[in-house]
Amino acid sequence: MTTKTALVTGANKGIGHAIARGLAGRGMTVLLGARDPGLGERAAARLRDAGHDARALPLDVTDPASVAAAAGLVAAATGRLDVLVNNAGISGDPVHPPDEADLGVVRRVFDTNLFGVIRVTNAVLPLLRAAPAGRIVNVSSGTASMTAMTDPDHYFWNTAASAAYPASKAALNMLTIQYAKRLRGTGILVNAAAPGACATDFTAEFTRATGRTTDRTAEQGAAIAIRLATLDDGGPTGGFFDDAGPVPW
Template sequence: MNEHTTQRKVALVTGANKGIGRAIAEQLAALGMTVLVGARDPRRGEEAAAAVRAAGGDAHALALDVTAPATVREAARLVEERFGHLDVLVNNAGITGSGQVAPQDAVDQIPSSVDLDMVRAVFETNVFGVIAVINAMLPLLRRSPAARIVNVSSHAGSLTLTSDPDGPFAALLPSAAYTPSKATLNALTVQYANELRKDGILVNAAAPGFVNTESNNHTGHLTPAQGAAVVVRLATLGADGPTAGFFSEDGPLPW
C-alpha cells in the first residue's frame, strides 16, 4: 500500500458500471474517496472507473458478481491486499427480474402466475447477494473507524406504501419477485444494523426514487445523480447518524 491509498477513505459500490451505481461511484469519488467500481463485466467496470478517473476521481474496477461466491471472495481478497480496509459498502447491484420493464408494467411478476425460477433469480441477486457481499467485506469494514453500509432499496419495498389502496403505489401491478425482494432487503438491513450497532457500523436502506435507468427502459423522471444523492448522504453519515433506517431524499420512509 502506498501513502495515497491509506489516507483516502475506500468505498466499494456493487453494480457500479452504469445507472445509479455509477452515479454513486462518481459522487463518492468527488468527495475524495477511493472508489472500487464493482461490476460483473470487468470491461464495463474498467470503462466506468476510467471515466471517474478522467473526471479527477480515484477509481479502480473490481470484478464482482454478487451471485458468484468465488468472485465475492476474490474481490474481498483483492481489497484486503491492496487497501487493508474498507470504509463504505454500497450494495447497489440489483435486478428487476423482468428485464427492461418498469415495475408497474411487469405482468410476468403477478403472484398467481409468476415463474418461481424468476423469483429465485431476483432474490439471488437482491437479497442473497447482499448477504454474501456484506459478510465477505465485514472483516475489512471492521478495520474502519466509521464504517457505513448502504443497501439500495426501493419505495416498492415499503409494505405501508404498497398496501395502501388509495396511495401513490396503488397503480403498480402486484409483484411476487422484485417488490418482495426489496421488502426483504429492508428487513435484512435492520438485522445487520442491530448486530453491528455496538461496533459503530451504521447500516441503512435507501430508496433512490423513480430514476431513469436501463432497468425501467428509461421511463424514470429522476436522473441517476439525483437518485444517488440519498445513498451518498447515508454513506457519509457522522457518528451520530441513524442506523436501521429507510430513507428517501425527502427523509424517513415507512416500512
C-alpha cells in the same frame, strides 16, 4: 491511511455509477464492482478521466468465488473498507403476478437483490470492522414499502402485483435492520436507501411494463445513498430513507 475507500456493487452504469462518482467527488478511493470486467474498467476510466481515484473490481454478487476473490483484492490493496454500497440489483420481470410466478425468475431476483447482499457484506465485513467508522448502504426501493403498497391514496396501490422485485426489496429492508442490530456498538451504520424511479436502463423495463415515465436523473437518485454513506458518527442506523427523510416500512 487517511483516504477512505468505498466499494459500490453494480457500479458500471446507472445509479450505481452515479453513487461511485459522488463518493469519488468527496475524495474517496472508489472500487467499482461490475460483473463484466470490461464494462467496469471503462466506467472506472471515466471517473479517472475526471480526476478521481477509481478502480474496477470484477464482482458477480451471485458467485461466491467471485465475491471471495473481490474481497481478497480489497484486503490486499487497502486492508480496510470504509463504505460498502450494495447497489447491484435486477428486476427479473417488472410485472410478475404471484399467482403466475415463475419460481426460477423469483429465485434469480432474490439471489442478486438479497442473497448477493449477504454474500458481499459478510465477505468484506472484517474490512469494514477495520475502518474507524464503517458505513453500509443497501439500495432498496420505494416499492418495498408495505405502507405505500397498501395505501389507496398512494400510486403504488394501482401498480401491478409482483412476487419478485418488490418482495426482494422488502426482504432487503428487513435484512438491513438485522445487520444494524448485529453491528450495534461497532461504529458501523447500516441503512437502506430508496433512490426513486430514475431515467436509467433499469427503470426502462418498468416504463415499458407500466407506462409510467420519469425525468429524475441517476444523480438525483444517488443522492440519498451518498448521504447515508457519509453519515457522521451518531447518525441513524437500521433505517429506510429517501430524499424527504424516513420512508414508512
